[in-house]
Amino acid sequence: MSKAFKGKTCVYCARVACSSTGDHVFAREFFPKNKRADLPKVPACEACNQAKSRLEHYLTAVLPFAGRHADASSVLNEMVPPRLAKNRRLHAALSASQGRAWVKQGGMLRPTLTLHLDAQQFEGLLRYVVRGLVAFHWNTVVPSDYAVGVAVWTEEGERLITAALPKRGRAIARATWGDGAFEYEGAQAIDDPHLSIWRLHLYGGAVLGGDSAGATDTNSRVWVMTSREAVPDLFRY
């Protein structure tokens, strides 16, 4: 095991000197095998690593269904079937929750496969991911009593929040991994290095929002905020 990640503060639970491993902020299984080089890694304790793995186990099997990036379909074709074969219960739950909806894309209505994503597991993983990104980009660990909120808004909601954001930050992080499969931007507040806001675009815009009952605007960006106070209502997914 690499010494670089042992005995450090776990970036997920913020316990000091308890890390036992280097954890990939984005599980390698989200990407095709030839696009896993240099993914960001952070120190994590055994308990956090295992809890996060359980969420990844579910989401690496489910999230590619919602993606539009070319690699979402290669992950779907090559890697999801073996994962589902190993997990019959998940397979049955996914089959039961599949439907079709008409969504607006580039001004046209197109039929899209919809799946019910378990919002709690999705939100749970993003809480880990964003703590990991703050540590990876800015070398700071978000304290355990900070709240992390997750939101998916309509395009109108995004326009409103973007207009409301401060124009300057202490630091900005921008990155893309797996050949554009996962992209994000984050901004760190000037007066509090642990306060941050992130906009993530997964698999070229996984269809996450929208009303599956009919023609609708969907949104494919997820917003995540770390803050000292309880998460504002807007950030309850």
Ligand SMILES: [Zn+2]
């Ligand atoms: Zn931990």
